[in-house]
Amino acid sequence: VNIITLTTDFGNGDIYVGVMKGVILSINPNATIVDITHDISPHNIKEGAFLLNDFYRYFPKGSIHLVVVDPGVGSERKGILIESDGYFFVGPDNGIFTYPIKKGLKKIIELSNKSYYLNEISSTFHGRDIFAPVAAHLSLGIEPDKFGNEIKEYKILNFDPEISENGINGEIIHIDKFGNLITDIKKEFMVNKDFEILIKDIKIDNISESYFEGKEKEILAIFGSSGWLELSVNMGNAADIIDAKVGDRVLVRWKK
Amino acid sequence: VNIITLTTDFGNGDIYVGVMKGVILSINPNATIVDITHDISPHNIKEGAFLLNDFYRYFPKGSIHLVVVDPGVGSERKGILIESDGYFFVGPDNGIFTYPIKKGLKKIIELSNKSYYLNEISSTFHGRDIFAPVAAHLSLGIEPDKFGNEIKEYKILNFDPEISENGINGEIIHIDKFGNLITDIKKEFMVNKDFEILIKDIKIDNISESYFEGKEKEILAIFGSSGWLELSVNMGNAADIIDAKVGDRVLVRWKK
Amino acid sequence: VNIITLTTDFGNGDIYVGVMKGVILSINPNATIVDITHDISPHNIKEGAFLLNDFYRYFPKGSIHLVVVDPGVGSERKGILIESDGYFFVGPDNGIFTYPIKKGLKKIIELSNKSYYLNEISSTFHGRDIFAPVAAHLSLGIEPDKFGNEIKEYKILNFDPEISENGINGEIIHIDKFGNLITDIKKEFMVNKDFEILIKDIKIDNISESYFEGKEKEILAIFGSSGWLELSVNMGNAADIIDAKVGDRVLVRWKK
Numbered sequence: 001v002n003i004i005t006l007t008t009d010f011g012n013g014d015i016y017v018g019v020m021k022g023v024i025l026s027i028n029p030n031a032t033i034v035d036i037t038h039d040i041s042p043h044n045i046k047e048g049a050f051l052l053n054d055f056y057r058y059f060p061k062g063s064i065h066l067v068v069v070d071p072g073v074g075s076e077r078k079g080i081l082i083e084s085d086g087y088f089f090v091g092p093d094n095g096i097f098t099y100p101i102k103k104g105l106k107k108i109i110e111l112s113n114k115s116y117y118l119n120e121i122s123s124t125f126h127g128r129d130i131f132a133p134v135a136a137h138l139s140l141g142i143e144p145d146k147f148g149n150e151i152k153e154y155k156i157l158n159f160d161p162e163i164s165e166n167g168i169n170g171e172i173i174h175i176d177k178f179g180n181l182i183t184d185i186k187k188e189f190m191v192n193k194d195f196e197i198l199i200k201d202i203k204i205d206n207i208s209e210s211y212f213e214g215k216e217k218e219i220l221a222i223f224g225s226s227g228w229l230e231l232s233v234n235m236g237n238a239a240d241i242i243d244a245k246v247g248d249r250v251l252v253r254w255k256k
Numbered sequence: 257v258n259i260i261t262l263t264t265d266f267g268n269g270d271i272y273v274g275v276m277k278g279v280i281l282s283i284n285p286n287a288t289i290v291d292i293t294h295d296i297s298p299h300n301i302k303e304g305a306f307l308l309n310d311f312y313r314y315f316p317k318g319s320i321h322l323v324v325v326d327p328g329v330g331s332e333r334k335g336i337l338i339e340s341d342g343y344f345f346v347g348p349d350n351g352i353f354t355y356p357i358k359k360g361l362k363k364i365i366e367l368s369n370k371s372y373y374l375n376e377i378s379s380t381f382h383g384r385d386i387f388a389p390v391a392a393h394l395s396l397g398i399e400p401d402k403f404g405n406e407i408k409e410y411k412i413l414n415f416d417p418e419i420s421e422n423g424i425n426g427e428i429i430h431i432d433k434f435g436n437l438i439t440d441i442k443k444e445f446m447v448n449k450d451f452e453i454l455i456k457d458i459k460i461d462n463i464s465e466s467y468f469e470g471k472e473k474e475i476l477a478i479f480g481s482s483g484w485l486e487l488s489v490n491m492g493n494a495a496d497i498i499d500a501k502v503g504d505r506v507l508v509r510w511k512k
Numbered sequence: 513v514n515i516i517t518l519t520t521d522f523g524n525g526d527i528y529v530g531v532m533k534g535v536i537l538s539i540n541p542n543a544t545i546v547d548i549t550h551d552i553s554p555h556n557i558k559e560g561a562f563l564l565n566d567f568y569r570y571f572p573k574g575s576i577h578l579v580v581v582d583p584g585v586g587s588e589r590k591g592i593l594i595e596s597d598g599y600f601f602v603g604p605d606n607g608i609f610t611y612p613i614k615k616g617l618k619k620i621i622e623l624s625n626k627s628y629y630l631n632e633i634s635s636t637f638h639g640r641d642i643f644a645p646v647a648a649h650l651s652l653g654i655e656p657d658k659f660g661n662e663i664k665e666y667k668i669l670n671f672d673p674e675i676s677e678n679g680i681n682g683e684i685i686h687i688d689k690f691g692n693l694i695t696d697i698k699k700e701f702m703v704n705k706d707f708e709i710l711i712k713d714i715k716i717d718n719i720s721e722s723y724f725e726g727k728e729k730e731i732l733a734i735f736g737s738s739g740w741l742e743l744s745v746n747m748g749n750a751a752d753i754i755d756a757k758v759g760d761r762v763l764v765r766w767k768k
Contacts, residue, residue: 001285003285042690060285177267288541311531316541433522
């Protein structure tokens, strides 16, 4: 497999992503490069981690997922290569790979071998100088161990909402183009059948099966296609209707 | 040919498109996936149908055009595979494929064979669960008939403007990044040589050959690169200058 | 090498880019098409020229860079194919290729041979009708000379800031998604060690090594990853903080 996916907060309006593609193709002209998104909110590691978790397993085993949301570029944070859950991940050691690491970690390599870097290393663009060339060499079949030494300490973050005997204290992680509000509340957290979901001054006490069930402008709760609780409006924009934004609280309260 | 084009209203800021690419490459790692646009206005079937009509013929015969503008996902609307005009089309049966269907229909298959779906089917994301895997299998050379039974009833929509003895009652279908206003008025509808075009309080009575003919801030009428009547401003943004939006009326009045 | 990169001001919300990809793949189904960006400011040749200069060298030698920022489409401006600095460039003769031309020009061909055009030529979309098919044929190995005659007169522009004995009179060329302000001031222009940089009412008298050095909301001067002077804020958006826009002046004043 020589698939390399790209996920960044670089936007589509700049050349940063194009430059990374050039670096990759210069090393492996046969790499299949796949854009996931470049519109992660700037420096938002939590959003990036969530989105990564939602897409990576849909690719063939052995695919390389290159993720650059890297507020610490130029500081002492490490660059890493992860082998986990049947995939490779390349990027900064800042918690963005928390989900795949938890899923079945094989090993994490610190990217210390400079022979796989570009010749000149900037302090501002390791996506180009380190991560892209490492991913490209990896796609050529070079063994992970060649890129540096295995490390046992690395950053993982806890993104789960607080769950108590009263309910779940969640939040909006991401808002999609349709205005659907994606929360950090997983189906498996909804252990109690009787509940009410509270967002702003709205209460919802059942889960819909499809957007189609909703009346005009009615906020529905639904488990989205990746298993997260979403708040949506049939044919409408939930974010606009209730003026919601990333970070707003979403509470689930168990009813006795 | 193993080209699969993707056209959706999913936006570039989400992982939905990336997930579809992963599903396709898991089934056919050699597929050539081509992004057309993911910025169709949400649920706007008419805009999607127009844009599809304008690009699909530029691809090699046999290419597969996957289009997901799907407000009815989760309802009873069918998923279909169309063979028409030398191409394949995969997506929802909601009228979005009206133009290629009218152009030279060979057959339409209802996507009822679940062995070409993903194992688990959500109610919100058939692009991932049904359309992407069907397109990928089709690109491997599987016969259209394998995906389900041929159907003779399917949705086509009439997008043409009303044409009377007085003229044409058209509208703005799409506004591009330059602010060009693309209408639903085709060159072939302009049967009368003497006309005036009315939009807002502006009258135009000739068709320009190129943007270059216009004076500063002057609204030009021009047949765009796909044959639709466009209203444009040389080096300027027509949408901003006359504050136009999708759906605004554009009238053509025959002069006697 | 059969890599063709695409850089335009067409945006991602339209089908223009998708159509060009279809035209290319119809001629060379094995072309590797790489999107750089389609969000060059409309008709902004200077911004396009800067961005091109910053990415083209990262691709394998022999790659074809197709650039369409083309306010003069439909006028008498020529279409050209350039061989320079080990790469090919295809697009309008309007100065957008100034940097690679200056870098090591081998030859420039005027695209006069219509057998490499599409059959029908519009006056509004030479990206589709001329540049895409030429690039595709070129990627098949057709000799540059086949596309037309060599020309010795072509457009190059001077984008350098004015440099005097007092300092440099630069400007903001481009603002990226993080709000970094990229200027037209190159590292090599900063010949004097004692300087102050002035933008709006802010003075900066040293160059930082990384974003990480900055305090909250402090404007840093840094040489960006491509060597241009940038003004940035650690974990913040410089453009928002000082309300800067493309075209704003950035002065460097030598201190005695």
